[in-house]
Amino acid sequence: MLETDFCGLKMKNPTVLASGVMGCNAALLKRVAREGAGAVTMKSIGPKEKEGHKNPTVLEWEHGLINAVGLPTAGYKNAEKEFKELEKCKSPVIASIYGSSIEEFTEVAEGIIGFEPAMIEINISCPNTKREGQIFGTSPEVAAEVVKAVAEVCGKIPIMPKLTPQANNIAAVAAACEQAGANAICAINTLGPGMVIDADARKPVLANKFGGVSGPAIKPIALRCVYQIYEAVSVPILGLGGISNGRDAIEMAMAGATAIGVGSATFYRGIEAFKLISDEMKTWMKEQGVKSIKEIVGAAHD
Numbered sequence: 001m002l003e004t005d006f007c008g009l010k011m012k013n014p015t016v017l018a019s020g021v022m023g024c025n026a027a028l029l030k031r032v033a034r035e036g037a038g039a040v041t042m043k044s045i046g047p048k049e050k051e052g053h054k055n056p057t058v059l060e061w062e063h064g065l066i067n068a069v070g071l072p073t074a075g076y077k078n079a080e081k082e083f084k085e086l087e088k089c090k091s092p093v094i095a096s097i098y099g100s101s102i103e104e105f106t107e108v109a110e111g112i113i114g115f116e117p118a119m120i121e122i123n124i125s126c127p128n129t130k131r132e133g134q135i136f137g138t139s140p141e142v143a144a145e146v147v148k149a150v151a152e153v154c155g156k157i158p159i160m161p162k163l164t165p166q167a168n169n170i171a172a173v174a175a176a177c178e179q180a181g182a183n184a185i186c187a188i189n190t191l192g193p194g195m196v197i198d199a200d201a202r203k204p205v206l207a208n209k210f211g212g213v214s215g216p217a218i219k220p221i222a223l224r225c226v227y228q229i230y231e232a233v234s235v236p237i238l239g240l241g242g243i244s245n246g247r248d249a250i251e252m253a254m255a256g257a258t259a260i261g262v263g264s265a266t267f268y269r270g271i272e273a274f275k276l277i278s279d280e281m282k283t284w285m286k287e288q289g290v291k292s293i294k295e296i297v298g299a300a301h302d
């Protein structure tokens with residue numbers, strides 16, 4: 001009923017652990033897979049060892065989370081042990097990479113392809129230091145340049161840029177990425193930057209002051225982005241942003257997502273989130289007489 005083929009990744013259900021949320025090491029990622037995730041995404045790996053922002057870095061507010069973790073990474077040169085441990089993972093493992101220049105993206109991709117992840121997610125929601133900090137994914141041309149460069153080094157491993165909702169025209173960014181060689185599109189990363197202020201303390205709560213907003217608050221934006229991307233590309237979409245229950249996941253599939261990412265919901269529902277969401281999807285499908293999840297992908301389109 002929920003079996004999904006996403007770009008050749010065989011998944012028992014369409015749920016995917018989102019990058020950076022919960023699974024920040026191999027042991028946790030393996031546990032999330034055992035607990036029911038159809039696939040798991042590693043925390044984004046960068047070019048060299050980097051500390052993240054100071055605590056507090058993640059905060060729950062009324063309608064979701066806000067985070068300024070700051071992409072801490074051990075760097076691709078120190079990633080071998082984690083990849084080796086993940087060989088026994090029960091679900092396909094998606095590696096996630098980032099860089100601050102096109103050269104850094106290709107350097108990291110080259111550094112990890114030998115570990116043969118099932119797929120490489122390219123986090124283009126980070127700033128390009130060569131263009132005054134402009135987010136790579138806000139420009140179709142720059143996003144396509146990154147994808148083209150990474151595609152050249154990745155060979156047969158499918159690649160999937162992860163888009164930012166900050167783009168003026170996310171459909172145009174997705175189409176440019178497809179043209180440049182993307183095998184799938186992932187949308188969306190966190191929205192923002194946003195800010196939460198503690199009235200009693202009279203100051204921002206995050207040490208970094210500003211952070212990316214995720215969880216239920218961004219679901220309508222994520223659905224709109226996936227809906228527009230579906231109309232612009234023919235490659236499959238991993239849709240995420242505010243998916244907390246089976247009904248949300250069904251809505252995301254109807255917008256056009258073949259695979260469905262779950263991030264912040266693991267804060268509210270725990271590691272069981274993937275199993276709970278899958279069960280809730282099945283219940284809805286049985287009630288509606290839907291036999292396979294494939295039947296409803298894109299169903300909300302005219």
Ligand SMILES: Cc1cc2nc3c(=O)[nH]c(=O)nc-3n(C[C@H](O)[C@H](O)[C@H](O)COP(=O)(O)O)c2cc1C
Binds near residue numbers: 019
């Ligand atoms: C604490 C935290 C850390 C994150 N780290 C990453 C990361 O390393 N790489 C990345 O591409 N996205 C990262 N994200 C974004 C999520 O993968 C996801 O795109 C976003 O949270 C929206 O999904 P959600 O509403 O289900 O959480 C992070 C999000 C959170 C909340």
